[in-house]
Amino acid sequence: MPMLRTLLIVEDQHDLAELVALHLSDLAQRIHLCSDGVEALRIAAATPPDLVVLDLGLPGLDGLEVCRRLRASARYVPILMLTSRSSDAERVLGLELGADDYLVKPFNVMELVARAKAIVRRMDGLANAASDAVIRSGTLAIDPAARRVTLAGTPIALTAREFDLLLHFALHPGRVFTREQLLDTVWGGAHGGYAHTVNSHINRLRAKIETDAADPRWIQTVWGVGYRFAAAGAA
Ligand code: CA
Numbered sequence: 730m731p732m733l734r735t736l737l738i739v740e741d742q743h744d745l746a747e748l749v750a751l752h753l754s755d756l757a758q759r760i761h762l763c764s765d766g767v768e769a770l771r772i773a774a775a776t777p778p779d780l781v782v783l784d785l786g787l788p789g790l791d792g793l794e795v796c797r798r799l800r801a802s803a804r805y806v807p808i809l810m811l812t813s814r815s816s817d818a819e820r821v822l823g824l825e826l827g828a829d830d831y832l833v834k835p836f837n838v839m840e841l842v843a844r845a846k847a848i849v850r851r852m853d854g855l856a857n858a859a860s861d862a863v864i865r866s867g868t869l870a871i872d873p874a875a876r877r878v879t880l881a882g883t884p885i886a887l888t889a890r891e892f893d894l895l896l897h898f899a900l901h902p903g904r905v906f907t908r909e910q911l912l913d914t915v916w917g918g919a920h921g922g923y924a925h926t927v928n929s930h931i932n933r934l935r936a937k938i939e940t941d942a943a944d945p946r947w948i949q950t951v952w953g954v955g956y957r958f959a960a961a962g963a964a
Pocket residue numbers: 740741742784785786787
């Protein structure tokens with residue numbers, strides 16, 4: 730299991746912060762705890778964390794604002810958001826600058842560990858697979874280091890998951906992936922595994938990058954099997 734160099738836990742319920750720290754202590758060499766958003770940003774700027782466990786409801790600067798500001802920094806930081814209501818999911822994940830994943834309180838600590846490990850595996854896998862070189866396919870450009878995508882020079886706002894999905898495809902042009910394989914690699918196996926989750930992300934990704942969703946230039950459907958990214962030079 731790869732290690733996090735630094736983990737930042739931002740949670741104003743001290744007992745919960747301690748519980749999270751205890752259960753993720755095997756994953757991280759160094760853990761910073763803090764209870765407000767301003768302090769979290771200060772720590773993150775001084776010691777960029779490899780993962781942030783971020784409470785949504787914080788005094789002062791709330792979790793979403795902290796998330797937004799962390800996303801504005803050059804270095805991509807994975808964020809696992811803690812929320813009090815499952816109805817926050819859309820808000821937390823749906824924004825283009827949203828969290829990588831979320832857990833609803835009260836959560837099972839084993840679930841917390843599984844989600845954190847999945848994020849680490851996913852980031853490690855993507856980091857190993859991708860050099861820092863920008864991947865270009867026609868007018869589409871994917872910058873793995875900055876996690877930015879442009880289409881004919883125009884920036885495209887993608888959620889963390891949409892970006893991972895697109896990067897995974899683009900790293901393997903022409904290769905067909907089943908929905909199960911995509912759930913395993915892009916979602917890190919931490920989710921129940923619903924094919925419709927993949928479908929809905931593919932649809933949203935297509936809506937953002939494809940001109941003609943009925944005849945996709947990049948994300949192609951392979952009927953009865955899954956999806957593939959257009960083979961180099963083929964499209
Ligand atoms: Ca709170």
